[in-house]
Amino acid sequence: MKINSFTGYELEKEQSNSPEDSFTRSEVTFEVEKETKVLSILYVRYFEKKLNLHNNPVCTLNEKPVYIKDITALLALLKNPVLKNERRIYISEESEFKLLFEDITEERIKAILSDVSKTGWASLE
Numbered sequence: 001m002k003i004n005s006f007t008g009y010e011l012e013k014e015q016s017n018s019p020e021d022s023f024t025r026s027e028v029t030f031e032v033e034k035e036t037k038v039l040s041i042l043y044v045r046y047f048e049k050k051l052n053l054h055n056n057p058v059c060t061l062n063e064k065p066v067y068i069k070d071i072t073a074l075l076a077l078l079k080n081p082v083l084k085n086e087r088r089i090y091i092s093e094e095s096e097f098k099l100l101f102e103d104i105t106e107e108r109i110k111a112i113l114s115d116v117s118k119t120g121w122a123s124l125e
Helices: 046-050 068-079 081-085 094-099 106-119
Strands: 002-010 023-032 035-044 059-061 064-066 088-091
Touching: 002 068, 023 068, 035 046, 035 068, 035 081, 046 094, 059 106, 068 081, 068 106
Parallel strands: 035 088
Antiparallel strands: 002 023, 023 035, 059 064
């Protein structure tokens, strides 16, 4: 699976009574068998705050800060390759969100991002 890009962003309100500004979307674009796909994960921003990861860079890549919202979908895809067949996932439970980062150290994240940056390929092995 070739990783083309990954990013994350905080949603903004489109209507005054909308709860959108409480959510974050993380996306990863990848290729499987020469087909480009996008996996989008939507989750409650509060989960980042509970893990003490909100607005704190996890690491840097090419001198640019990388935030948890940037890599959530990437880590989900690498941890669970069956997600390559999904387009959108909504994480509604904090425990489910925490599982994405279980056994993933900062050094491992740096190694994954370095691999993606250099070759476009990554794995958790």
